Amino acid sequence: MDLLLLAVLLGSYVRPSRSVDPQPVFTIRDLTLSIEPGADVTRDTNVTLRCRALVSTSGPVVLTREYTISKDGSAIYTKTSLSSEDLLYALPRSRFSNTGRYQCSVRVEDKRRSSPVKKLTVTGLAEPTLQLNKGVVSEGEEITATCSAPGETGSIFFYFYDNSTDVAEQHENSNQTKVKFHLSSVGVHKIHCRYSVLLTPGSQDSKVSNGVVVSVKELPIVPVLEVAPEHQIFEGDPLTVRCYINAQHQLPGGVELYLSQGSRLLSHGAPSINHSMVALAQQPGELECKLEMGNVVKVARKTISVIELFSVPTVSVSPTDVFQRQLMTLTCRSEHVAPERLSREELRYSLVPAEHLLYPRAKGVFTGEALEHHFNYTCAAEAKGIVKHSHTLTVRPKVAVSVPKISVEGRAILGRPVKILCESDSGSPPINYTLLKGNIKLDTVEVRLPSERAVFMVTISSPAEMSRFMCEASNGPKDPPLSRRLNTTVVEPLSDATLTVIPNLSEISEGDHLYLICGVKGSPPITFKWYRSGQATPVHTTMANKNHTDFQIPLLSKDHSGEYHCEAINYANFIHSEPVIIAVRLALWKKALIGCVGLLAASVLVLVCVLCFRAKRGAAALYDGTEGRVTNGVRDSAASLPADISNRSSYSIPATV
Numbered sequence: 001m002d003l004l005l006l007a008v009l010l011g012s013y014v015r016p017s018r019s020v021d022p023q024p025v026f027t028i029r030d031l032t033l034s035i036e037p038g039a040d041v042t043r044d045t046n047v048t049l050r051c052r053a054l055v056s057t058s059g060p061v062v063l064t065r066e067y068t069i070s071k072d073g074s075a076i077y078t079k080t081s082l083s084s085e086d087l088l089y090a091l092p093r094s095r096f097s098n099t100g101r102y103q104c105s106v107r108v109e110d111k112r113r114s115s116p117v118k119k120l121t122v123t124g125l126a127e128p129t130l131q132l133n134k135g136v137v138s139e140g141e142e143i144t145a146t147c148s149a150p151g152e153t154g155s156i157f158f159y160f161y162d163n164s165t166d167v168a169e170q171h172e173n174s175n176q177t178k179v180k181f182h183l184s185s186v187g188v189h190k191i192h193c194r195y196s197v198l199l200t201p202g203s204q205d206s207k208v209s210n211g212v213v214v215s216v217k218e219l220p221i222v223p224v225l226e227v228a229p230e231h232q233i234f235e236g237d238p239l240t241v242r243c244y245i246n247a248q249h250q251l252p253g254g255v256e257l258y259l260s261q262g263s264r265l266l267s268h269g270a271p272s273i274n275h276s277m278v279a280l281a282q283q284p285g286e287l288e289c290k291l292e293m294g295n296v297v298k299v300a301r302k303t304i305s306v307i308e309l310f311s312v313p314t315v316s317v318s319p320t321d322v323f324q325r326q327l328m329t330l331t332c333r334s335e336h337v338a339p340e341r342l343s344r345e346e347l348r349y350s351l352v353p354a355e356h357l358l359y360p361r362a363k364g365v366f367t368g369e370a371l372e373h374h375f376n377y378t379c380a381a382e383a384k385g386i387v388k389h390s391h392t393l394t395v396r397p398k399v400a401v402s403v404p405k406i407s408v409e410g411r412a413i414l415g416r417p418v419k420i421l422c423e424s425d426s427g428s429p430p431i432n433y434t435l436l437k438g439n440i441k442l443d444t445v446e447v448r449l450p451s452e453r454a455v456f457m458v459t460i461s462s463p464a465e466m467s468r469f470m471c472e473a474s475n476g477p478k479d480p481p482l483s484r485r486l487n488t489t490v491v492e493p494l495s496d497a498t499l500t501v502i503p504n505l506s507e508i509s510e511g512d513h514l515y516l517i518c519g520v521k522g523s524p525p526i527t528f529k530w531y532r533s534g535q536a537t538p539v540h541t542t543m544a545n546k547n548h549t550d551f552q553i554p555l556l557s558k559d560h561s562g563e564y565h566c567e568a569i570n571y572a573n574f575i576h577s578e579p580v581i582i583a584v585r586l587a588l589w590k591k592a593l594i595g596c597v598g599l600l601a602a603s604v605l606v607l608v609c610v611l612c613f614r615a616k617r618g619a620a621a622l623y624d625g626t627e628g629r630v631t632n633g634v635r636d637s638a639a640s641l642p643a644d645i646s647n648r649s650s651y652s653i654p655a656t657v
Contacts, residue, residue, distance in 0.1 A: 025058035026108065033104040033115040043124040044151075047091040051104035051115065055084065066107045071100045072200070094122045096197050096204050097154030126150045128158075128209035130193045135212075139219045140296035142180050147193035147209060149175040155198040162189050182295040186218040221247040223257060225289035225300040234341050235309040236384050237279045243289035243300075244272035258290045281308045282388070310347060311336040313364075313390045315379035322370045323428075323476055324397040330356075332364040332379035332390065342383055350380045352389075370397040401427030403481040404473040408488045409455075412466060413572045415493065416459065422471035422483065423453040431475045436482075438468050463490035493572035494522035499565060499580055509585045512556045518566035518577060519548035526570045533563035533579070556584050 036048045051067055067087040069077040077089050091098050099122045105114040126149055133144040145168070147158045152175045160168040160179055168179040183189050192211045196203045226242045233239070243259045259266045259273050262284035267275045273289075285305060291298040313334045322328045332349040349364040356377060358368035364379075374397075379390040402424045409419040422433040422445075433454030434444045445454040460466060467485050474480035501508075502515040518528045524545045529538040540551045553560055565579040 024061035024063070026061075026063060026111075027056050028106065028108060028111055028113045029054040029056055031104065031106055031113045031115045033102060033118050035102070035118055035120055039119060040121045040123070041094060043095055043122055043126070044093045045122070047094045047098070047120065047122075049089040049091070049102055049104070051087040051089070051106070053084075053087075053106045053108075053113075055108060063108050068105045068107075070103045070105070073101075091120075093151070094120075095151065095153050096122050096125055097152070097199060098122050099199060125195075125197065125204060125206040126152055127207050128193055128195055130191065130209040130212055132191060132212045132214060134214070136215045136217065137183070138217050139186060140182060140294045141216075142182055143191075143214065144178060144180050145191060145193065145212075146176065146178045147195065149195045149197075149206065151175065152195075152197060157196045157198060157203075158193060159195065160191065160193045162191060167191075183214065183216050186216050189214045189216060219293075219296060221245060221255075221291070221293070221298070223289045223291040223298055223300040225287060225302050227287065227302055227304055230304075232307070233279050233304060234307045234338060235279055235281050235386050237306075239277050239279050239304070241266070241275045241277065241287060242272065243267075243275075245270065245291060247271075255291065255293045258288075258292070260288050260290070262286070279304070279306045280386070281306045282312075307338055308336065309338050309342045309386060310334040310381060310383060310388070312388045313349065313379045313381040315377060315390045315393045317377075317393065317395055321476060322395065322397055323400050323478075324370055324372045326370050326397070327367065328370045328395070329361070330358060330366045330377055330379075330393075332366070332381070334381045334388070346383045348382045350382070352378045352380055370395065372397065398428035398476065399426055400478060401431050401473045401475045401481065404433065404471050404483045406469065406471045406483040406486050408466075408486070411491050411571050412460070412488050413491045413493065414460060414463065416572075417457050418460060418466075420456045420458060420469060420471075420486065421453045422456070422473070424473045424481075427473065427475050429475070431473055432480075434472050434474070434480070436470045436472065437465075460490065463492065466490050490523070491571045492521075492523040494520045494526070494568050494570055494575045496521045497566065497568050497575045497577040499577040501580055501582065505580065505582070508556065508582060510556055510558065512584075514553040514556050514560070514582070515550050516552075516564060516566065517548060517550040518568060520568045520575065521547065522568070522570055522572065524570065526568050529567040529569070531565055531567065531576075538567075558584050560584055 031051070031053050034050045034052070036050060037045070041047060049069060051069065053065060053067075055063060055065070057063060062082050065081050065083075067077075067079045067081065068075050069087075069089045079087060081087065087104070099120060101117050101119050103115055103117045105112065129148045129150070131146045131148075134141075137143060145160055147160065149156055149158075154173075156172050156175060156177075158170045158172065158177045158179075159166065160170075160181070162183060167183075168181045170177045170179050190211045190213050193209045194206050196205045222245070224242075224244050224246045228240045229237070241259065243257050245255065245257065255270050256268065257270050257273050258268045259275055266277070267273045286301055286303045289300040311334045313332050315330060315332050318329045318331070319326075330351065332351070334347060337344055337347070347363075351358060351366055356366070356368075356375070357371070358366040361367045375395055377393045377395060379393075381388050381390075404422050404424045407421050407423075409421055412418045420435060422435065424431065429450060429452075430446050430448045431454075432444055432446050435442045435454075435456040435458075437458075442458070443456055445456065447454055454471070456471075458469070466488055469486040470483050472480040472482045497518065497520045500515075500517040500519065502517065503512060508514065516530055518530065520526065524547065525543055526545075526547065527541065527543045528549050528551075530540045530551045532539050542549055542551075551566075561582055561584045563579045563581050565577050567574060567576040
């Protein structure tokens with residue numbers, strides 16, 4: 001029974017359906033970043049960055065928030081939270097290295113939002129401290145210095161100074177560094193340090209640390225330099241030089257001596273150096289004995305004065321401006337000689353190189369022809385085994401100027417300025433060009449550049465003047481060559497343009513052969529153009545090598561009537577003639593024909609009138625019908641004639657009537 005009841009109860013039980021949570025709807029309303037207690041603080045201030053996210057949801061669903069704090073674009077802190085409380089990021093006892101641009105961002109599910117950027121500025125650096133491992137050292141002994149920047153972080157550069165001289169530099173990513181260095185000189189030194197915290201894009205420098213005093217004691221060891229002889233040293237004298245160490249105690253190891261003269265190392269060794277040499281005036285007069293022992297350097301110097309036996313020779317050429325193949329003289333001479341050691345007769349002079357092709361004429365004097373190209377000459381003076389060379393003298397033989405050529409640039413036009421050119425194909429500048437007219441020198445121009453021409457401006461009044469011009473060229477003492485006479489064409493400007501008409505203007509008729517002759521004064525070639533009024537382009541153009549030419553119209557017609565003028569052009573100018581009017585008349589045969597036609601027309605008219613009159617009379621006679629009537633009719637007609645005719649007894653009637 002109980003089992004049956006249980007089955008019924010189980011059968012009547014309906015399993016409820018499982019509910020599915022809907023996807024939550026949310027939005028990030030706002031995200032802010034604040035700096036507490038403020039954006040500008042001093043070092044050791046406790047700073048807190050507060051990131052506040054305001055998120056609205058559609059229900060009581062808990063959302064996971066992922067916060068990120070960034071500094072200067074790089075993430076420095078990340079935290080995941082299920083709480084809606086603000087995210088706090090602490091910067092305890094802030095330092096300058098905490099200065100930067102901060103930003104907070106939050107990601108909820110697939111949504112992300114970032115706050116505006118906030119700038120934090122921390123000012124002030126800790127004062128550095130300096131410690132040295134020793135307070136008293138000997139020359140060359142090493143010192144260890146420790147510089148600290150208490151509490152500072154970041155990338156730090158440390159600097160160490162001996163008074164104001166920089167002696168060491170070190171970069172660390174911690175707030176302390178150690179360096180080792182040597183002090184350069186004997187005496188009391190004050191050491192201090194400072195540091196800079198590097199922060200992109202700049203840095204901040206600390207104050208200077210405390211100063212620590214170090215005493216450097218001199219080692220009882222010095223170099224000694226001796227030279228013999230010490231006085232009245234002449235060129236060529238033998239010298240003995242000694243460089244050695246003067247030490248009060250036993251010499252330490254690692255000591256080295258160096259003997260040098262200028263940039264030339266003469267010898268080295270220890271504990272003593274002996275060196276022999278010949279005194280030379282032109283070499284540096286200072287000798288140096290240098291002692292090196294580790295970082296310790298000590299120097300002894302001595303200047304020796306060497307008296308010259310003879311001075312460095314000089315070389316000169318005569319004449320100064322020498323021409324190719326011209327005889328020239330080179331003189332070689334030492335101006336000063338030490339008479340107590342040397343006489344001038346002992347000096348010997350020579351020229352180098354040997355290819356100079358000059359022969360000695362006297363002591364230090366050499367003569368010969370100048371070469372055709374540049375050549376370098378050096379004089380050598382020698383006495384008692386000492387040789388001295390002069391500065392190199394470069395002789396550049398000049399090229400004699402060639403016969404100049406005279407010409408005209410452009411065209412020579414009468415009455416206008418003409419540019420005359422004078423030029424030589426060869427010759428060393430400077431060259432003086434002189435323009436002559438006959439035997440009269442007009443002007444001189446100096447040319448200093450190769451291939452440059454002399455330019456002269458003249459004005460001529462007649463063509464014959466041009467042939468009187470010549471030019472001469474000079475670049476040395478020789479007689480200047482003279483050019484040929486100027487041979488060029490002179491263009492005379494055009495003038496007096498006339499237009500001649502053949503036949504005579506009053507006799508021009510249709511069918512005539514017309515000649516329009518244009519003539520001018522001036523130089524050919526000349527371009528002639530004929531124009532007709534009303535037309536912009538010429539009706540005819542021709543070029544002639546004479547002062548006149550014509551334009552022909554073989555068969556005139558009335559259409560050729562009009563106003564004509566001609567224009568002439570040459571290299572100097574252009575002019576035009578006065579206009580002429582061409583009136584083409586009728587031909588004679590046409591006039592005769594018109595007269596004949598007129599007479600014929602008049603004759604026909606008279607004939608027609610006579611015929612009409614006779615026809616009228618004949619018609620009247622036929623109308624009467626009889627001869628007697630006719631007679632009466634005649635009589636009647638006669639009665640009607642004028643009295644002077646009717647009264648004439650001799651008047652007769654024509655037979656036809």
